[in-house]
Amino acid sequence: MAGRSGRTVRDLRRGNRTAVLRRLYFDGPLSRFELGPATGLSSGSVSNVVAELIADGLVEEAGSVDSDGGRPRILLRVAPGSGHMIGVDVGETRVRTGLFDLTLTELARAERPLAPQRYDVEGIVRHVRDGITEVLAGAGIAPERLLGVGIGVPGIIEHTPRLGALVHGQTIGWDAVPLEQLLRDGSELPGAVPYFIDNGARTLGQAEMWFGGGRGARSAVVVLFGSGVGACLVAPEAEDGRAVEWGHLTVRVRGRRCRCGALGCLEAYAGAEALLERWREEGGSVPEGADEETALAAMLAGAFPPDGGAADPVALAVLEETAEYVGAGLSDLINLFQPERILIGGWAGLRLGAHLLPAVRRHAASYALRHPARKVTVDLGRLGPDAVTVGAAILPLAEFFARGGRRAEPVPEAPSTAWRTALAERVAP
Template identity: 85%
Template sequence: MAGRNGRTVRDLRRANRGAVLQRLYFDGPLSRFELGPATGLSSGSVSNVVADLIGDGLVEEAGSVDSDGGRPRTLLRVTPDSGHMIGVDVGETRVRVELFDLTLTELARAERPLEQQRYEVDVIVDHIHAGITEVLTAAGLAPERLLGVGIGVPGIVEHTPDRGAVVHGQTIGWDAVALESLLRSGSPLPDGVPRFIDNGARTLGQAEMWFGAGRGARNALVVLFGSGVGACLVTPEAEHGRAVEWGHLTVRVRGRRCRCGALGCLEAYAGAESLLARWREEGGRAPRDADEETALTAMLAAAYPPDGTAADPVALAVLEETAEYLGAGLSDLINLFQPERILMGGWAGLQLGARFLPAVRKHALSYALRHPAENVTIELGSLGPDAVTVGAAILPLADFFARGGRRPDPDPESPPPAWRRALRERAPH
């Protein structure tokens, strides 16, 4: 039965369960008494919801605390092993797969290196399948127990009704790749396990906003600085974040050619790939046949020698120029969105780290309008190199909370999705 606002009793119960679960998840352990003010629910509603969640094995007792003049209050927390998620980071140098319990404690991980500039779709799909099998086997977990798999990818992700998630990755040569359909074909997981595919910058932003340096901010930008650059915008209107193709803003007319094919993109100057290319072009001695992470480490050691020897002036000049381009790019974000916080993450951003950030900050604030520049802080992300996989695992977790801690029930009356019909048609008869 639906009420005046169109919400049914089932909707209300789901929302109440979700509210209690989230408060315990982020702020627990909490007592039933504390859950009332934290969720806005009556004491009777809290008792009913908690009993329901305990019965489902999602919540458990976690000791007690003394109360003012009364009986000790029992504390409650989310049961860690009551649900599991997998996060996948399709990065520039590797595919990383991690298995987490419901509290995002890592249980197992697998990594598959990628050859430089090689983004063959079939290889990526095989790496993801093999990684999922490896982490489930290592943890001894049945695939049916997963709440879902989240996958962060480079490029624009389009969610279509007929082919699921489709990736438009111009910089890596992916033209409308129906990744969700491909991942379900030959998957080690049952059809009922949801897959959530999104831009890697958005999953990074999701992780930093939930658990990292973005907590408490209403308006924030989380920047992914890797081979290329991207960003995730978080506002009250887009509280779960929105990927922004920031790397393809034009910063120099008729400038360097970007790997997307255009001229003068920020990514052609500020991404790790272009940074290293400019060092080599200026005569820098990058190690032969090294991957980008190893080469960037060598460049940093040349620019900032740890033993006090003279710095390589070429490496230092390229890094300083990159800091100015990156700062100028951040000033565009400051002027456009007026965030209260900007966080820089991604493997290259973390590797450049605190030594690089002051110069980036100085240039960003000098290029930006004075008022928004005075109200923004620019810092490093706090979750380290696993932030994209953590954020990817948050995608099924957020969906689980939105459903009040209930797994999706397949509707036998509904027609099968298009990706499933396509697989059946392709199967040999």
């Protein structure tokens, strides 16, 4: 039965379970007494929900604390082994796969490097499948126990009813690639295990907002620097985060050609691939045959010698110019969205930020409007280079919590009527 608000009793129960699970997850262990004011539920509702969650194996006791003159209060926490998720970071230098328990403790990991400029679809699908198989076998977890597989990829993600997630990765040569369908075809995972595919910058943002430098902020922008550049916007209007193609914002009219084909994109000046190319063009000594991470480390060591020796003037000049481009790009985010915080992440962003953050802050403030610039903080992300993988694993976890800690039920395949088939064919991409 639905009430005046349109919510059914089932909806209310699911919402109550979600509230208790999330509070225990982020702030636990907590007692039943503490859960009442923390969730806004009555003591009776808390007792009923906790009893259900314990019966389902999602919540367990975690010791006790003394109370004022009464019996000790039992502490409760989310049971780590009650669910498992896989997170996959499909980066531009490697595919990293992690298996996590419900508290996001990593149980197993697999990494597969990618050859430069080798972003073929079949190879990526094979790496993802093999990585999933490897981490499940390494931890001894049955595929049926998975809550889902989250995958962060470069590009724009389009969710379609017939083909699932399509990836529009212009910079890597992917045009409407049906990644979800390709992963499902021939997969060893049961059909009931869902895939959650999203932009890698959004999965990074998800991780930083849940556990890192964005926690507690109402609005933030989390930017990702790797081979390319991306960003995730989190605001009251987009609480779960929204990927924005910040790297393809024009910072110089008729400037360098970007991998996307346009001229003057921020990515053409600040992405690791373009940064190393600019160093090479200026006569820098880019290590031959080295991957991007090794080459960028060499560039930073030349510009900022660890032994205090003479700096490589070419590397230093390119990096100083890059800091200004990044600061100018951040100023656009500040002016457009007026966030409380900006966090810089990604493997390249963390390495560059360790040396360039003061200059980036200075340039961002000089290019932005004074009022929003005074209110924003610009810092490095706190979760390190694995944050995209962790954020990808959060995607199925967040959906699990939203369902009140219940697994998704497989949708039965009913025979389609002729008009439904015709409609599906008309709207299909």
